[in-house]
Amino acid sequence: MTDYYETDEQLGQYMDFHYGPEHFGVPNFPETCAERCLAVKPRGERALDLGCATGRSTFELARGFDHVLGLDLSQRFIDAAEQLRSAGELSYRLTDEGEISHEETASLNALGLSETAGRIRFEVADAGNLPDELSGYDLIFAGNLIDRMPNPGTFLQDIHQRLNPGGVLVVTSPYTLLPDFTPRAHWIGGYYDSHGEPVTVLDGMKERLHPHLELIQKPEDVPFVIRETRRKHQHTLAQLTVWGEGV
Numbered sequence: 001m002t003d004y005y006e007t008d009e010q011l012g013q014y015m016d017f018h019y020g021p022e023h024f025g026v027p028n029f030p031e032t033c034a035e036r037c038l039a040v041k042p043r044g045e046r047a048l049d050l051g052c053a054t055g056r057s058t059f060e061l062a063r064g065f066d067h068v069l070g071l072d073l074s075q076r077f078i079d080a081a082e083q084l085r086s087a088g089e090l091s092y093r094l095t096d097e098g099e100i101s102h103e104e105t106a107s108l109n110a111l112g113l114s115e116t117a118g119r120i121r122f123e124v125a126d127a128g129n130l131p132d133e134l135s136g137y138d139l140i141f142a143g144n145l146i147d148r149m150p151n152p153g154t155f156l157q158d159i160h161q162r163l164n165p166g167g168v169l170v171v172t173s174p175y176t177l178l179p180d181f182t183p184r185a186h187w188i189g190g191y192y193d194s195h196g197e198p199v200t201v202l203d204g205m206k207e208r209l210h211p212h213l214e215l216i217q218k219p220e221d222v223p224f225v226i227r228e229t230r231r232k233h234q235h236t237l238a239q240l241t242v243w244g245e246g247v
C-alpha cells in the first residue's frame with residue numbers, strides 16, 4: 001500500500017479535507033486536532049507532525065511552536081504541502097462524478113496561515129524509521145497514522161525517546177485495522193486474547209507507551225468527513241489521546 005497516498009484522487013481528497021470547506025457541519029479535523037494539542041501545550045520550541053499528509057495540522061501547530069516539522073511518507077503530499085507553504089496557494093482537482101472533476105485553490109492568506117509558513121518545514125520520511133537526530137520535541141502529533149503503519153507497536157514503544165522532558169504525545173486514530181496496511185501479526189489491539197477478553201487498540205497503546213508515557217487526559221472522540229465525490233463522503237470518528245509523563 002506504499003503508493004496509496006500518491007494518486008491525484010488522494011491528493012484532491014486530502015487537500016479538500018485539510019483546506020476545503022466543512023462538510024455536513026463537521027469541523028475541520030486537522031485544525032481541531034492542532035487546537036487540542038495547543039490546549040495542552042500552548043507554547044513550545046519544537047513540534048513534530050508525523051503523517052502530516054498535505055500539512056494543515058503542521059501550519060496550525062506553528063501558531064504556538066517556533067519550529068514545526070511535518071513528515072509524511074507520501075512524496076506527492078509533501079510536494080503539495082511544500083508548494084502551498086512556499087507559494088501561499090495551491091490548486092488541486094476534486095472528483096465530482098466518474099471522470100468529471102473541477103479545480104479548487106487553497107490559499108494560506110484566506111485561512112490566516114501565511115504567518116506560520118516561515119516556522120514550518122516539510123519532509124518525506126518514514127515515521128517507523130526516523131533518523132536519530134529527530135529528537136528533542138515538546139510535542140509530537142501523530143494524526144490518523146498508527147493504523148496506516150506496518151508496525152505501530154515498535155513505533156509507540158520508541159517514540160518517547162524523541163520527546164523532551166515534559167513533552168507530550170498526541171495520537172488520533174479511528175482504529176480501522178486494515179491488514180493491507182498493518183499485518184494481523186502486528187495489530188496492537190482489535191482482537192480477543194487467549195482468555196476471550198477483548199484487547200482494544202487503546203489497551204495496546206497503553207501497554208506499548210508504558211512506563212514512559214501515560215494518558216494525561218480523558219480520550220476524546222473527534223469526528224471527520226472526507227469528501228470522495230460530490231455525493232459520497234466518509235464520516236468517521238477518531239479517538240484523540242494525550243500522553244505525557246504523568247503526575
Ligand SMILES: C[S@@+](CC[C@H](N)C(=O)[O-])C[C@H]1O[C@@H](n2cnc3c(N)ncnc32)[C@H](O)[C@@H]1O
Nearest residue numbers: 005051052053072073074126127128143144148
Ligand atoms: C490517514 S492519513 C492521515 C493524514 C493526516 N494526519 C490527517 O489526519 O489528515 C495517513 C497519512 O500517514 C502517511 N503515512 C503512512 N505511513 C507512514 C509512515 N510510515 N511514515 C510517515 N507517514 C506515513 C500517509 O502517507 C498519509 O498521509
